[in-house]
Amino acid sequence: MEKTHPSHTKTVAVVGTGMAGLATAHLLHQDPQKRYQVTLIEKRDEISLSAESVQIPSQDPNGPSVWADVPMRAFAGGFYRNLVRMYDYLGVKYHEQPFLFSFTKLPKRQQSSSTTSCIPGPQMVYASNFHQIPPIPRTSDLIHWCVEAVYAVLCYLWFTFCCFFIAPYAENLQTGQLSETFDHYLRRVWVPQHYVANYLLPLISSVCTCSHQELLNFPASDVLEYKRRTHRQQHFVVSAGVQCVQPKLLEGVELRLGVNLTHVIPRHNGVQIKYSTEDGKHSSEYFDLVVLAVSPDVAASLFPAVNSQLSAIPTTTVETVAHTDESTIRPMLSATANPTSIKCSKELRGSYNLGTQRIHLLSNGTITEAVHEQSNSILVTTNPLFPLDKSKIIRSASFIRVLRSPLSRLLVNSIFQDRGEPKKLSESTSAVNSWRNGDNGVYLAGGWCWDGMVLLEGCIVSAMRVATDLGVAVPWDDMSS
Numbered sequence: 001m002e003k004t005h006p007s008h009t010k011t012v013a014v015v016g017t018g019m020a021g022l023a024t025a026h027l028l029h030q031d032p033q034k035r036y037q038v039t040l041i042e043k044r045d046e047i048s049l050s051a052e053s054v055q056i057p058s059q060d061p062n063g064p065s066v067w068a069d070v071p072m073r074a075f076a077g078g079f080y081r082n083l084v085r086m087y088d089y090l091g092v093k094y095h096e097q098p099f100l101f102s103f104t105k106l107p108k109r110q111q112s113s114s115t116t117s118c119i120p121g122p123q124m125v126y127a128s129n130f131h132q133i134p135p136i137p138r139t140s141d142l143i144h145w146c147v148e149a150v151y152a153v154l155c156y157l158w159f160t161f162c163c164f165f166i167a168p169y170a171e172n173l174q175t176g177q178l179s180e181t182f183d184h185y186l187r188r189v190w191v192p193q194h195y196v197a198n199y200l201l202p203l204i205s206s207v208c209t210c211s212h213q214e215l216l217n218f219p220a221s222d223v224l225e226y227k228r229r230t231h232r233q234q235h236f237v238v239s240a241g242v243q244c245v246q247p248k249l250l251e252g253v254e255l256r257l258g259v260n261l262t263h264v265i266p267r268h269n270g271v272q273i274k275y276s277t278e279d280g281k282h283s284s285e286y287f288d289l290v291v292l293a294v295s296p297d298v299a300a301s302l303f304p305a306v307n308s309q310l311s312a313i314p315t316t317t318v319e320t321v322a323h324t325d326e327s328t329i330r331p332m333l334s335a336t337a338n339p340t341s342i343k344c345s346k347e348l349r350g351s352y353n354l355g356t357q358r359i360h361l362l363s364n365g366t367i368t369e370a371v372h373e374q375s376n377s378i379l380v381t382t383n384p385l386f387p388l389d390k391s392k393i394i395r396s397a398s399f400i401r402v403l404r405s406p407l408s409r410l411l412v413n414s415i416f417q418d419r420g421e422p423k424k425l426s427e428s429t430s431a432v433n434s435w436r437n438g439d440n441g442v443y444l445a446g447g448w449c450w451d452g453m454v455l456l457e458g459c460i461v462s463a464m465r466v467a468t469d470l471g472v473a474v475p476w477d478d479m480s481s
């Protein structure tokens with residue numbers, strides 16, 4: 001069955017209910033001139049932004065339950081300028097969230113083992129922004145720990161200095177030279193390998209939730225920019241979890257769940273979308289404009305015009321598990337315990353500075369498992385290296401994570417380049433000269449649709465770009481920062 005819209009206003013299909021799709025739909029729907037009739041389309045039977053979040057009952061029987069965002073939706077001042085403005089505009093409450101990171105290097109013999117019995121204690125503990133003096137892991141001998149701590153601090157200072165004062169090599173389209181990778185940059189500026197392998201890669205790869213090698217392949221500019229902008233800034237989380245952002249962004253927007261898009265075809269009279277619904281029916285419909293707020297691999301499969309540009313964008317699958325199995329972090333819990341507390345791990349948690357959350361990073365030299373302690377003994381493990389007790393698993397989910405490389409950076413930038421800018425020629429990057437955002441009535445939005453690390457800020461920046469391209473004012477742009 002084919003549907004058409006009788007329209008005075010322009011019809012827009014926004015596909016995807018992650019942060020990018022929700023923000024785009026909200027911006028177009030709130031157009032003061034009411035020029036866009038927005039339909040938000042999602043293949044799942046629920047909004048995806050907080051679909052995997054876990055509701056945690058309050059420890060206080062009369063208190064409200066809290067939400068653990070899965071995956072994590074933390075943000076930091078400096079880097080997340082537009083996300084923070086949007087939250088302020090929507091009246092979303094958020095609070096500072098200090099973190100305490102423990103670093104554990106798994107011994108070689110254990111890297112392929114599935115047992116948790118000989119996981120060592122952490123070699124180092126680090127407090128975000130040095131907000132507190134980190135505890136000395138009880139498993140370390142004091143002299144060894146002091147030497148390691150001084151070494152780690154000196155390397156950190158050197159790396160920070162480099163981020164601010166030694167720029168990465170930029171790309172040169174005339175010669176076909178791509179921008180410098182993080183790996184090349186670290187070697188060029190002589191950041192010591194031991195520090196890179198045991199501290200820098202575990203920490204940053206837990207932000208990007210990818211392997212160490214995948215992170216080393218990132219453009220250096222991404223990581224340096226992230227470090228520069230978040231330097232000495234606080235981390236924040238939405239107090240009631242991102243589930244409270246959804247209704248605010250969705251207000252008044254027509255929503256269709258369980259609609260799996262299969263094709264996007266620009267025609268002379270609009271953009272045709274083809275989709276299947278949960279009852280197995282196949283349908284087709286015309287919209288004036290379509291915004292694909294999906295990952296690049298999905299966009300490439302739906303809309304062949306972008307295939308050559310988007311197929312070079314690396315992605316990976318990330319597993320996140322919410323559970324109560326603390327067997328992998330037991331050594332970290334006791335090694336970093338407050339000296340005045342007693343052995344029971346639940347009490348250990350309670351003994352900490354109330355606001356601080358602990359994140360344990362267990363690295364096997366290739367991948368880092370991150371275990372994030374939430375309230376009420378709930379743990380959220382990303383990239384699990386060890387099997388978890390099935391009876392203690394609350395929820396488990398897989399996510400597509402979009403990665404970065406110098407080539408994908410070039411291609412993404414070419415898609416979002418201003419129309420006024422001349423298209424650039426380079427033999428090795430011919431795809432650069434192809435499709436641009438908005439061509440044929442199709443737009444892209446997503447955490448990956450900007451020149452930076454693939455995080456929530458990219459979702460908001462790309463949603464704002466679609467709105468601006470369509471002449472819609474962004475209400476939080478008027479707000480003072």
Ligand SMILES: Cc1cc2nc3c(=O)[nH]c(=O)nc-3n(C[C@H](O)[C@H](O)[C@H](O)COP(=O)(O)OP(=O)(O)OC[C@H]3O[C@@H](n4cnc5c(N)ncnc54)[C@H](O)[C@@H]3O)c2cc1C
Pocket residue numbers: 015016017018019020021041042043044047048049071072073074075207209259260261262293294295298318320382399400401445446447448454455456457459
């Ligand atoms: C483990 C993990 C931890 C993270 N931690 C943080 C963090 O702390 N801070 C931070 O800023 N960022 C974090 N991120 C990154 C951030 O979550 C993502 O960048 C962001 O959620 C991407 O949102 P998006 O809207 O671009 O895409 P998505 O959230 O991927 O949304 C895409 C949507 O499109 C839908 N869709 C796909 N195909 C179709 C189709 N054919 N038809 C209809 N609908 C379709 C999907 O169901 C989904 O709803 C993390 C990511 C992961 C995986």
